[in-house]
Amino acid sequence: MLRDDPDAVRASQRARGDDESRVDTLLAADAERRAAxxxxxxxxxxxxxxxxxxxxxxxxERPAVLERAKALSAEVKAAEEATRAADEALRAAHLAIANVVAPEVPPGGEDDAVTLRTVGEVPSYDFEPRDHLDIGTALGAIDMERGAKVSGSRFYFLTGPGALLEFALAQLAITRAVAAGFVPVVAPALVGAQAMEGTGFLGEHLEEVYRVERDDLYLVGTSEVALAGMHADEVLDLSAGPRRYAGWSSCFRREAGSYGKDTKGIIRVHWFDKVEMFSFCPPEQAQAEHLRLLQWEEEFLQALELPYRVVDIAAGDLGTSAARKYDIEAWFPTQGTYRELTSTSDCTTFQARRLGIRYRDADGKPQTAATLNGTLCAIARTIACLLEVHQRADGSVHVPAALRPWLGGHEVLSPGMSLAPSA
Structure with missing residues (x-):
């Protein structure tokens, strides 16, 4: 693609706000490698x-021929070393360029996302709404003070009803995913460099990542990393349709550069649990699969009775691996705005090419697969939203019907209530 249409890649780099000269660096590295x-x-x-x-x-003639053979042996050795160096330079230049932005993506940066639709009514209250931390503290559901004592800022304990909400949301998410045909997976939270690099989370994103240097392992910020890496260097059978996984894992983010943002509560934290959808499919099916992931995310928020809007993320705010991304932002009453709760990205062949993930086409020929991901439930932030949206004047919180089977049948969470199943 780069050789045939370098201007398209330059345009993508411009749209992202990235360095266009990287395209020329890659073209030069490609030419040098082919020459080598x-x-x-x-x-x-x-x-x-x-x-x-x-x-x-x-x-x-023999002495001269032997001398030439000896010289050629040295030249071949040097040429093979030059080829290895050219391979490394090509790989480094390739890794420096993000996925090519889809033509339909809105231009601009973080503030230029386009709202596609708004679903549900923003709630009104006949009392002054409290934020999720005040509600959660009164319920005995969130303990930030002891979280900070044990682990530092942006850590927390979920206790009592907060812990039950975590388990209820995970159960609801996994149950709905399995019903939609996803294979449930409990994914490792520690991965090697191949998975991190292949999914696009090293390089410019390195500051966001926790690294265990002694073992050369990384704590994932999403189970997308492990789910993609699970099939590295494999040829998948996609003849029956996309291969879909619903991965549960703990996620860790350093939140570098977020000093002063969302310092109160559990909206922006260093650790949280998440259920992530992940799909492998032929590239020509990726666009339709992307819309299916978005639909499942919307249906999940509808089951939680949360008002939300769907936004098409602008090119300058896309992650390295995404060619297109939709966010779902839910309403937070005390902030008077919508905040991101889930997202779904079409990574086209970007991750699979790096990780060597292929499938066989109708002719039996190996081809690079497409990968897509979508957050079904980022649990901590979803708990924060649930507490705020469903709060009542007396400090209690309405429990959406979809969650009640995993919350002992309780319709309301109240301060001091018994957590035993309701009669």
């Missing part, structure tokens, strides 16, 4: 010819 391979091939061919001529050489 060609030279090494030529030298090996000549070396083979000279080696065969040794037997045919006359006694007078």
């Amino acid at each position: 391979v060609h030279r090494a091939d030529d030298l090996r061919a000549e070396q083979k010819t000279v080696s065969q001529s040794v037997k045919k050489a006359t006694p007078e």
Whole structure:
């Protein structure tokens, strides 16, 4: 693609606000690598010819032929080393360029997302609404003070009804995902560099990542990383349709650069649990699969009785691996605005190409797969939204019907209530 239409890649870099010169660096690295391979091939061919001529050489010719063979051996070794260096330079130049932005993506940056639709009515209250931390503290559901004592700022305990809400949301998310045909997965939260690099979470995103240097492992910020890496260097059977996983894992984010933002409560934290949808499919099916992931996310928020809007993320706010991304932002009463609760990204062939994930087409030929991801439930932030939207004047919180089977049948959470199943 880069060789055929470098201007399209330059345009994508401009749309993202990234460095266009990286395209020229990659083109040069590609040309140098091909030249290095060609030279090494030529030298090996000549070396083979000279080696065969040794037997045919006359006694007078043999010393010169042997000398040439010796020189060629050294030249071949140097050429092969140059090829390895060119391979490394090409890979580094390739990794420096983000996925090519889809043509339909809105231009601009973080503030230029386009609202596609708004669903549900923004609630009104006949009392002054309290934020989720005040509600959660009164319920005995959230303990930020002890979280900070144990682990530092942006850590927390979920206790009593808060812990039950975590389990209820995870159960609801996994149950709905399985009903939609996803394979449930409990994914590792520690992964190696191949999975992190292949999914696009190293490089410019390195400051967001926790690294265990002693073991050269990384704490994932999303189970997308482990789910993508699970099939690295494999050829998948996609003849029956997309392969879909619903991965549960703890997620860790350093939140570098977020100093002073969302310092109160559990909206922006260093650790949370999440249920993530992940799909492998042929590239021509990716756009339709992206809309299906979005639909499942919407249906989940509708089951939680949360008002939300769907936004099409602008090019300058896309992650490295995403060609297009939709966010679902739910209403937070005390902030008087919609905040991101879930997102879904079409990564086209970007991650699968890096990770060597292929499938066989109708002719049996291996092709690079497409990958897509979508958050079904980021649990901590969803709890925060539930507490705010469903709060009542007396400090209690309405429990959406979809969650009640995993909350002992309780219709309301109240301060001091028994957590035993309701009669």
